[in-house]
Amino acid sequence: MMSAPQSASTGQAGRTGSAPGPALSHLMRDLAATPPDVWDPGVDALALWSDTLADVARDLPGGRDAHRAAEPLAAPAQGPTRAAIGILAALLHGPALRPWTGWWAPERLTEAAQRMVGTLAAYVPPSQWVADPRSREEAARLFLDLLGLRPAGESEAVAADRLTALSSPALAAALAELAQEQRRAAELAAQLADKRAREAAARTTYV
Amino acid sequence: MSEHPGAAASARPLPPHHDGDPVLGEYEPFADTALTDAERWPTLTGTGAARLAALRAHPHAPAWVHECGDRLGADDLAALAHLHSEISGAEPPRAGSTPPSWVTALLERAATTVPRYRRTWRGAPPAFADVPTITRADLAADLASFVPVDLSLADAFTGTSTGSTGAALVLPQHARTVGSDLIQLRRLVALAGADWAPDPGRLAVLSVVSQETAFTYASLLSAFEQAGLARINLHPTAWRRPGDREAFLAAVDPQVITSTPSALVDLAEVEVTLRPVAVISGANALSPAARDLLRARWGAPVVDLYGLMETGPVAASVDGGPHVLLPRSHHVEVLDAHGRGVAVGQRGEIVVTSAENPYLPLLRYRTGDHASLTADGALADLEGRTPVRFAASDGTWVDAVGLTQVLQAHGTLAWHLHQGADGELRLRAVGGDEEPALRSIQRLLGRRPRSLRLARPADLGPGKPRRFSSEIPGATP
Numbered sequence: 001m002m003s004a005p006q007s008a009s010t011g012q013a014g015r016t017g018s019a020p021g022p023a024l025s026h027l028m029r030d031l032a033a034t035p036p037d038v039w040d041p042g043v044d045a046l047a048l049w050s051d052t053l054a055d056v057a058r059d060l061p062g063g064r065d066a067h068r069a070a071e072p073l074a075a076p077a078q079g080p081t082r083a084a085i086g087i088l089a090a091l092l093h094g095p096a097l098r099p100w101t102g103w104w105a106p107e108r109l110t111e112a113a114q115r116m117v118g119t120l121a122a123y124v125p126p127s128q129w130v131a132d133p134r135s136r137e138e139a140a141r142l143f144l145d146l147l148g149l150r151p152a153g154e155s156e157a158v159a160a161d162r163l164t165a166l167s168s169p170a171l172a173a174a175l176a177e178l179a180q181e182q183r184r185a186a187e188l189a190a191q192l193a194d195k196r197a198r199e200a201a202a203r204t205t206y207v
Numbered sequence: 208m209s210e211h212p213g214a215a216a217s218a219r220p221l222p223p224h225h226d227g228d229p230v231l232g233e234y235e236p237f238a239d240t241a242l243t244d245a246e247r248w249p250t251l252t253g254t255g256a257a258r259l260a261a262l263r264a265h266p267h268a269p270a271w272v273h274e275c276g277d278r279l280g281a282d283d284l285a286a287l288a289h290l291h292s293e294i295s296g297a298e299p300p301r302a303g304s305t306p307p308s309w310v311t312a313l314l315e316r317a318a319t320t321v322p323r324y325r326r327t328w329r330g331a332p333p334a335f336a337d338v339p340t341i342t343r344a345d346l347a348a349d350l351a352s353f354v355p356v357d358l359s360l361a362d363a364f365t366g367t368s369t370g371s372t373g374a375a376l377v378l379p380q381h382a383r384t385v386g387s388d389l390i391q392l393r394r395l396v397a398l399a400g401a402d403w404a405p406d407p408g409r410l411a412v413l414s415v416v417s418q419e420t421a422f423t424y425a426s427l428l429s430a431f432e433q434a435g436l437a438r439i440n441l442h443p444t445a446w447r448r449p450g451d452r453e454a455f456l457a458a459v460d461p462q463v464i465t466s467t468p469s470a471l472v473d474l475a476e477v478e479v480t481l482r483p484v485a486v487i488s489g490a491n492a493l494s495p496a497a498r499d500l501l502r503a504r505w506g507a508p509v510v511d512l513y514g515l516m517e518t519g520p521v522a523a524s525v526d527g528g529p530h531v532l533l534p535r536s537h538h539v540e541v542l543d544a545h546g547r548g549v550a551v552g553q554r555g556e557i558v559v560t561s562a563e564n565p566y567l568p569l570l571r572y573r574t575g576d577h578a579s580l581t582a583d584g585a586l587a588d589l590e591g592r593t594p595v596r597f598a599a600s601d602g603t604w605v606d607a608v609g610l611t612q613v614l615q616a617h618g619t620l621a622w623h624l625h626q627g628a629d630g631e632l633r634l635r636a637v638g639g640d641e642e643p644a645l646r647s648i649q650r651l652l653g654r655r656p657r658s659l660r661l662a663r664p665a666d667l668g669p670g671k672p673r674r675f676s677s678e679i680p681g682a683t684p
Binding site: 067068071072074075079080114118119122177180181184185187188189191192194195196197198199200201202203204205206207 | 241325329344352379428490
């Protein structure tokens with residue numbers, strides 16, 4: 001068991017520096033051991049994610065519950081790749097990541113899941129995250145990266161290189177797309193908050 | 208313009224429940240102005256500038272609290288002039304299941320540039336009928352995923368829904384899209400049989416609100432020979448001296464009055480003679496009684512406009528009949544509970560696909576509003592935009608917009624406020640600061656709601672969130 005890590009920031013998930021995490025092999029073993037329940041179409045993926053946040057995220061300030069933090073996954077939880085949410089929930093409960101329980105803000109976990117579901121799953125079906133060794137390593141490395149961690153024993157540079165080197169053209173495209181969307185979301189938020197944009201324009205109708 | 212609260216300057220005392228709420232204190236007059244006049248009206252002429260200066264400095268003008276132009280450049284004006292000639296005699300499009308040809312190009316564009324869709328479609332969109340519908344909650348949860356990644360945002364500005372019915376949103380807007388509303392109005396006024404041409408002696412458009420706090424401004428319409436536009440607030444605190452409101456209205460002699468049903472009814476009660484060529488009602492449903500009242504008061508046609516901030520105006524009823532679609536890049540469907548197009552005469556939810564706003568193309572956007580599809584592709588018996596006002600303990604009415612302002616200012620994510628026949632209030636809410644929000648409501652209404660906290664917006668019930676309801680007679684004017 002590793003020593004207790006310090007809490008992660010509440011900042012955006014993404015490739016902005018990382019802390020030492022679990023051994024990659026342990027995380028991949030947890031992925032391979034994903035319980036079959038995640039494929040059950042009757043599973044309420046959003047409720048499962050809420051429960052996961054309650055179990056593994058840092059305590060919410062003011063006693064807020066985890067439902068609100070899970071809300072951004074409401075649409076993906078109804079979508080064709082919703083099993084990915086179950087896989088990530090199982091991974092967060094697994095032995096490899098257990099020492100990091102309480103480390104992440106719930107919003108950060110949700111955003112990482114959004115990225116995994118919204119970007120990686122678009123290229124690599126969640127079933128392959130479990131069944132295919134190469135895809136398993138891609139999923140494990142990317143999830144760690146989004147969580148602000150890197151595989152144990154790897155420097156930041158090595159972890160980044162291996163993620164890039166491992167990347168299939170599809171995953172490389174996914175990572176580039178992810179980075180573009182992150183930049184774009186920040187740009188949109190900044191633009192809408194800008195005073196010049198807030199002055200808005202005169203309207204002749206009420207709708 | 209959004210319904211940002213703007214503190215209205217006044218030396219007179221306010222009724223007790225109209226004390227400015229401290230939570231709205233950040234909204235100072237002119238706090239959100241940042242542009243120069245040359246940026247507000249890029250083609251501003253000397254004549255236009257003089258007209259604007261006269262409006263701003265009118266001796267009876269309200270205490271303006273904002274500045275706002277139309278941001279239309281020469282290219283935009285040329286495009287709008289083309290649109291005007293193109294749609295003036297155009298037949299209205301028809302609502303229904305068959306998408307127009309431009310929808311194919313919109314799908315292809317979404318599949319490659321809109322994150323939400325390219326993640327799934329990878330450049331190969333499905334048939335239109337298989338495109339999943341989206342809701343306001345989807346935009347609220349992840350707006351950026353609906354904004355194309357290949358457009359510069361440098362000229363985007365904000366649009367905010369009024370908060371009178373559905374969930375409020377802040378969206379990126381484009382000047383040409385917002386400016387095209389005027390072109391649509393010109394067509395509707397002509398359809399109503401009225402003549403509307405720029406008249407240097409009259410205000411072209413009077414935009415009216417009637418609430419405790421609101422942005423007001425003097426402006427110009429670049430696409431209408433830089434004729435005047437004024438947004439005023441009928442609330443007494445928005446004016447500098449008693450009598451100014453009536454004197455200003457008489458002096459500017461507005462050609463077209465645009466507002467919400469409740470503010471139009473309030474304006475009809477103001478003792479001043481106006482002679483508008485047309486009256487435009489929007490935002491909420493216009494009841495037949497209110498329509499008759501307005502028509503009788505001013506002897507002008509009354510147009511009921513239907514739309515959402517997300518889509519812009521969608522349809523209009525010029526004569527009290529069904530709402531006929533506007534000639535815009537909108538495809539309107541009426542879908543049943545299973546997402547299938549309804550037959551003529553059947554009711555369903557209005558779902559809009561729109562290419563109007565380049566920053567926010569919408570594919571099968573569920574409005575939460577319902578209507579019946581008519582044989583000629585119009586929308587009959589539109590419902591879902593019912594305005595609500597609340598009875599304060601002193602017997603006065605308080606518009607729901609004021610409650611939206613304080614609830615949003617306290618960070619409330621979603622809510623439903625209900626007033627029973629006995630005046631008691633019940634608030635069901637998600638997120639935000641509970642106790643301060645309750646105190647703000649009490650300050651406005653003189654009553655403290657019973658409060659129930661909910662975990663997520665979906666707990667408020669299915670469909671478009673109903674923010675307000677009341678059992679008190681007269682609460683829905």
